[in-house]
Amino acid sequence: MKVILFCQNAYAFEIMKPIKRVLLERGHEYLWFITQKLSTLFPFADEPVTQSIAELEAFKSDAIIAPGNEVPHYLQGLKVQIFHGLAGEKKGHFHIRHYFDLYLTQGPYFTRGFNKLKARFKNFDVIETGWSKLDAYAQNNEEVLSEKENLLKKHNAKHVLLYAPTFSPSLTSAEILKPEIEQLAQHGDYIINIKFHDLMDSKYIEAYKNLAAKYDTVYFKEGRDIIKQFIVADLLISDTSSVIYEFLLLNKPVITFGNINKNIQWDNLTEKGELPNAVSENLTTDPFAEKRAKVIAEYHPYNDGKSSERMVKAIEQYIEKHGVPEKRKLSLFRKYKINKIFDRKS
Numbered sequence: 001m002k003v004i005l006f007c008q009n010a011y012a013f014e015i016m017k018p019i020k021r022v023l024l025e026r027g028h029e030y031l032w033f034i035t036q037k038l039s040t041l042f043p044f045a046d047e048p049v050t051q052s053i054a055e056l057e058a059f060k061s062d063a064i065i066a067p068g069n070e071v072p073h074y075l076q077g078l079k080v081q082i083f084h085g086l087a088g089e090k091k092g093h094f095h096i097r098h099y100f101d102l103y104l105t106q107g108p109y110f111t112r113g114f115n116k117l118k119a120r121f122k123n124f125d126v127i128e129t130g131w132s133k134l135d136a137y138a139q140n141n142e143e144v145l146s147e148k149e150n151l152l153k154k155h156n157a158k159h160v161l162l163y164a165p166t167f168s169p170s171l172t173s174a175e176i177l178k179p180e181i182e183q184l185a186q187h188g189d190y191i192i193n194i195k196f197h198d199l200m201d202s203k204y205i206e207a208y209k210n211l212a213a214k215y216d217t218v219y220f221k222e223g224r225d226i227i228k229q230f231i232v233a234d235l236l237i238s239d240t241s242s243v244i245y246e247f248l249l250l251n252k253p254v255i256t257f258g259n260i261n262k263n264i265q266w267d268n269l270t271e272k273g274e275l276p277n278a279v280s281e282n283l284t285t286d287p288f289a290e291k292r293a294k295v296i297a298e299y300h301p302y303n304d305g306k307s308s309e310r311m312v313k314a315i316e317q318y319i320e321k322h323g324v325p326e327k328r329k330l331s332l333f334r335k336y337k338i339n340k341i342f343d344r345k346s
Helices: 012-025 053-059 108-121 132-138 142-155 178-185 202-214 227-232 243-248 275-284 289-299 307-322 332-341
Strands: 002-007 029-034 063-066 078-081 102-105 125-128 159-163 190-195 218-221 235-238 254-257 267-269
Touching: 002 012, 002 053, 012 029, 012 063, 012 132, 012 307, 029 053, 063 307, 078 307, 102 108, 102 307, 108 125, 108 289, 125 307, 132 227, 132 307, 142 159, 142 190, 142 227, 159 227, 178 190, 178 202, 178 275, 190 202, 190 227, 202 218, 227 243, 235 243, 235 275, 243 254, 243 289, 254 275, 267 275
Parallel strands: 002 029, 002 063, 063 078, 078 102, 102 125, 159 190, 159 235, 190 218, 235 254, 254 267
Antiparallel strands: none
């Protein structure tokens, strides 16, 4: 089987990495596609990679795996959407753009949603597999946890907090929570790791880097890999971001500010000044543990580290049954949009 790993944004790399490993193990050929903006960010050495759509056409793939929202309809291969997050309440998550033949869903909540849309549009299929990015949490993390213990001893601290807000200007808590993050930094029991999205406004990046320079217990974490920060942290502070669900699946407490979800199953703050007390309460009594368990069951009940394997097997079996699509039928508007996004002659 020949597979294209289709990456439009940097977040795709950590989602695709476990899939690439399974493809290698199962003897499949693959080719990375990255957009021009990712040319300096591609993290893998000695990997087959291209920025050319023409080269993708010549590759004659059997499957194209994408965590993004678009893929060229004219490329040969089963077009597979695997998603870039777990925030089902965000605008566009359940929006069908008609680019994909197959949706591989993360858990029952997503499967039900896309099966309803399947019944309506009748032009794609849905298979529940779990999400590849979360396979990394099932691996041996003794080294990372050892680093955490050394860090706590260094600062004579008790807990590691992770602040990871969204970059969305209308949803981010970066400005409103900064005084309270600084208050937590002064507490003494906490180490605070700051992890921002690649697209976060530069003014907030500068402000929190200055905070890290002021307090030795505050660390501003660069780079795209948030997995290590999740493993190390005892509690997440955020707002409306898909990282909430990833963290909840590790069965640890979460505090958000101004979250827009209509079905919040964690501690969501709506007023200034509540964060320090909320952190203390969630670390000591964990009042949302039972609700968190229900989220895990609905959003991603797989903790075996084998979601990538299920994904690849699902694609193999689907192609074996239905064959390899030559191209995807699209409306003129969708074709026009694809032609604007991707240069077919490149």
